Amino acid sequence: MQQLIRDSILKYLKNKEIDFVSIPVIMLTTPKNPAHGHLSTNIALQLSAIISDAPSNIAQFIVQEIEKKKPGIFDKIEVASPGFINFYFKNDVLYNILPEIITKKSQFGHSNIGQGEKVLVEFVSVNPTGPLHIGHGKCAVVGDSLSKILKAAGYEVSTEYYINDHGKQIDILGESVLVRYRQLLGEDIEFPANGYQGNYIVDLAKEIMNEYQEQFKGKNDQDTIHFFKDYAQQRILKDIKEDLFSFGVQFDNWFSEQSLYTENKVHPVIERLKKEGFVYLNKGALWFKSTDFGDEKDRVVIRKDGEATYFASDIAYHDDKYKRGFNILIDIWGADHHGYINRMKAAIQALGYAKDSFQVLLVQFVTLLQGGKAVGMSTRGGQFITLKDLLKEVGKDVARYFFLMYSHDSHTEFDLDIAKSQSMDNPVFYIQYAYARICSIIEKGRSKNIILIDQKKEQIDLKLLDKKEELELIKKMAYFKEVIERSALQRKPYLIASYLYELASLFHKYYTEYKVISEDRELSEARLYLIYAVKIVLENALTLLGIQAPEKM
């Protein structure tokens, strides 16, 4: 299609004896207004800015050229003021999508724009110092769903969780549990001011007490601290893994920060930066010149006390990602980490990698509403609603959809009351209900001996599908592939969620207006064929979001 238009433009330029202009990317859009055709392009408007001719003249010419070449496909092609070209396909052409869907099944909508490029999506990566809360949940589904979408769009995707099992926060965690443990044994010691307050710390202390009784009473030596640190961290990590698993989020790899030190990967990277002249000594610490790449200030990589900073290991970590063969790194971070982007981008460039190969998706905060009031949350303060609690309240499907239904980029509200309601307020049920309805119709068809014939479309008269609602459904399904591509390229999983809702809505309308199974056998077969396609597309889209497609509700 693009080529067709391009050729026409070239011919136009030749006729006009215009030497050379770079033709803009030819954008073909599917207009929201049906009166604007099935496909539309604004290319003539764009061209008229470059070459001096009225857009309508250019459009006219392109249309004539295309009509000469492809007389069979279009019902009509029209030029609309001020210079849009609107293409109307013959219904026959639209129908072609149905056998395609039914042949490709779960593969329908998939494409190869990713061209097998290796992408590493890193997300959640929460310190193992406390349970996952709702904000982490949003990051988790955004990352998980985006990975699935990228795969569907032809990228080779790996997912990874970076475990911050090194450094001060972990030390504080160990200390917090130890103090709680000793307090439980009746010792009168003060809880550290910067310690973790949550009840889960006390639970951990109790757990250790049950297992080891008074073995560590009064102790505060290195070995004891180390034991508590390890115990707490591993225990919490196990919970995190379980929570994510029950949320349908799985990782290809769990990467330990500590391993960067045991495998000596941090210091060589710093050395490399030093050699390139991006590192200098000041006030006893070693600084990375991130300002060379647009950061607002330089950053410490080795502290005065000789310890590498978190940033230093993060540089090594990202270097390692590239070394493992990934071309595109996508990190999904909570919005509170946005100040970190520039220094990381700087490091990427200093190491010689392309600036754009490292991309950060900032997930904005979630405000949880209950009874119309906001529920606060902070890990340190210990007051939060955990992901586990949320899953218990609303279930995996609802939670996932609510996190995916809006742009990850905007702060959203999660209304617990709506999420809990099994009513028409709840978009998840709306979509799943459409799927369940289709299943039940197909079942009815089977009972009446109208059986779906997968591959033999010649036995089905698709021309019978001429109702407005039917054509709308078909057009919507034909759009699915593009939605996946856009969603992947723009890194916006929520586009799938919106699409899903719209498709479900079209189906519900159709359902109310027309009977699929009737006395007319041929018509029933054609309509069954149609809704079978809808079923497949709904299922494929739901799969991308990690949401169940129930056959009965």
Place this chain on the structure above:
RNA sequence: GCGCCUGUAGCUCAAUUGGAUAGAGCAACGGACUUCUAAUCCGUAGGCUGGGGGUUCGACUCCCUCCAGGCGCGCCA
């Protein structure tokens, strides 16, 4: 103070990256079940896209400025 994100119907959010008449859901009002599931559908009403300026055939979208909210601005992670 500086930086990033956000501001669209009473509420929660969209708007195909600069396109055609700014759209959905909820809430409000009025309708539709002898039917393949009413967890559904149809209709009515609701807007100076935070304010102001600019760029052009065309702006919610880009630029400038102001206002409001969120989040950052450690030799923490």
